[in-house]
Structures are given as structure tokens and as C-alpha cells.
Amino acid sequence: MKALAKNYQLKEDRFGSLESTKKAYSDNSDAYPEYADGLTGGRVSEVSLFQFHSERRFGTNDLETWRIICPNIEELLTHKNSLSILDVGCGVGTWLARIGVKYPGSKGIGIDIVDDFIKKANKIAEDLEIDDRFSFEHGDGTLLTFDDKSFDLVICLHDVANNTPDFKKLIYELHRVARHRVILSVHSIHGPRTCYVASLKEISNFKQHGDICSFIDAQGRQQSLFSHLFTAQEIQEIVSRSAQNILDVKGVDLLSSRFEVTSGSQVPERLLILEQELCRDIETINYFHHIVVVSRP
Numbered sequence: 678m679k680a681l682a683k684n685y686q687l688k689e690d691r692f693g694s695l696e697s698t699k700k701a702y703s704d705n706s707d708a709y710p711e712y713a714d715g716l717t718g719g720r721v722s723e724v725s726l727f728q729f730h731s732e733r734r735f736g737t738n739d740l741e742t743w744r745i746i747c748p749n750i751e752e753l754l755t756h757k758n759s760l761s762i763l764d765v766g767c768g769v770g771t772w773l774a775r776i777g778v779k780y781p782g783s784k785g786i787g788i789d790i791v792d793d794f795i796k797k798a799n800k801i802a803e804d805l806e807i808d809d810r811f812s813f814e815h816g817d818g819t820l821l822t823f824d825d826k827s828f829d830l831v832i833c834l835h836d837v838a839n840n841t842p843d844f845k846k847l848i849y850e851l852h853r854v855a856r857h858r859v860i861l862s863v864h865s866i867h868g869p870r871t872c873y874v875a876s877l878k879e880i881s882n883f884k885q886h887g888d889i890c891s892f893i894d895a896q897g898r899q900q901s902l903f904s905h906l907f908t909a910q911e912i913q914e915i916v917s918r919s920a921q922n923i924l925d926v927k928g929v930d931l932l933s934s935r936f937e938v939t940s941g942s943q944v945p946e947r948l949l950i951l952e953q954e955l956c957r958d959i960e961t962i963n964y965f966h967h968i969v970v971v972s973r974p
Contacts, residue, residue: 695903698842699790702790702873703791704894705894710797712875713835715735721771726771737930737934738835738929738930741952742834742835742929745860745969745971749830749860750776759782760783760830761783762829763787763823763827763854763855764786764834765816765833766790766833766834769798769801770794770811771801772832773798773813774798777805777807777810785811787812788817789813795813795815819847821850821853824854825853826855828855830859831854831858833847838861838912839864839904839906839907844905844915848861848915848916851919852916855974856974859973862929863907863968863970864966865908865928865963865966870885873890875894880892880894880895888903888905889903907968913970916970921972922972923970927956927968927969930952931966
């Protein structure tokens, strides 16, 4: 693990650096919660947190990810009464909010590089009355200040690693501070095109060149993000350098988010069944929206 921490040096580029990625998210932070989490006006309730099949493009994606998270939490809770969790790249705190509402024996911290997300996350925790157990603060996943094995579970979901230039150091840090489990999801190499911060319908001049994604956002601002798209083989190899063992690798959302969701529409059940049949198929997994890796540090 020590070798991994120093064997990857980022070639810094002002287009696609961590700072330019932070700027893209910060500039679009007001609209992002609705785009990514379906939180209209940033409002959330215990009911809306779990409306995965609402008229939202990423509803199925989040539902399948949640179905991976819950059994891992429940397994860990069979051995202890409380569970400490770290969410790296927490956004507005939706995942920890779900965990906090469903599992009263949980507590945790979320970190993100976008200050506005942290403010929104703490407000949501306060509204849900879980702010006595969950807090959110500014932090960089490649420079975690926590001691080794500080948290029972560490999660890092939905494109955080894709947008982190030093993603190998990030994955090392996730495992360093985890005690029992790490759940990581990444955008796959053949998943739907994305600019991460907004719908492609709302932007223009979208380009993906190598590990750089660039576009003009809805307000006419030029944006550039680091955007590394993973294969299942690559992400497994990186995780295996820090993990004791890999417990599961699964594709999430092969078809659902590729369709435009309209009022009253629903993803056909047969497509969802097909996804479940193919989600661990080695020839298909790189075409899923996200690849989820569950590991033991």
C-alpha cells in the first residue's frame, strides 16, 4: 500500500485539474441536486429520499446501488450495535441521509470539495433530524485526515473517482481509513455520455478527449473536468492493490438511464430482469452505466 501511495503522479493540467472540476460543480451547484438526486429546490423528506422509481432518469441506477449498500450495512450491524460511515464525495449528502433514516444505529461524516454542497448537506441532515449523527465538511478524498481504520464502512459513489485526477491515491485512501468494507462505484468506459454536472440537453459543445471532458454550461460558461472512464478490469486491478479481497463486482443500470423519462413512463420490467441477468457478465459489464466494487480493506 505504501508503494501505491507514491507510484502515481498526476500531470497537472489547468484543463481537467481538480480545481477546474471543482469549478464546474460549484458553478452548477444550484441545479445539480435536482439533476442528480431529484431534489426539487433542494428539498428532501423521508418519503422523497426513497422514491427511486419517480420520474427521474437515474432512479433505477440509485435503486440498484442502494440494493448493494443495504445488505452490506445489515451484515456489519449483525456484529455491532452502531456503524460509522464515511462518504467521500458526498455531494448534498443524499446517500448518508438515506442511511441515517433507515438505520438509526448509524453515524457518519460526508466530505466534498464543493462548499455549497456541504452547506446543503448539513441543512438536509438538520431537516431530517439526523444532524446529531451525521455531519458534512470540506475535504479532499486524496488527502483524508482520518486515522487508519477510522470507519466501519467507506462509500464513494457515482463518478467521484472518475473526476479525481489522482484516482489511484483516492482509492488507496478509501481503503486506508476503512475498517470492514469499502463500496466504490465508477462510470464505465461504455456507459452513457456524461458531463457529470448537468443533462447533456442543457449544455453545448460537449467533447471528451482522453481524460478531459469539456462543454459550455447552461449559463454560457466554459467548463472542463477530469473524466477518466473505467473498465471493470482496470478498477478491479486498482482496488486489489489496496484491498484484502474483492467481495463483489457488479454493473448497475445497463439500459434505464439511456432512455428519456417522461410523465407516467416506466422502465419495462423485462428490461430490469435482463439487467440483472447481465450485471456480472464479463463481456457486458463495461456497458453498464456504473460498475460497483465491494471490497474488504
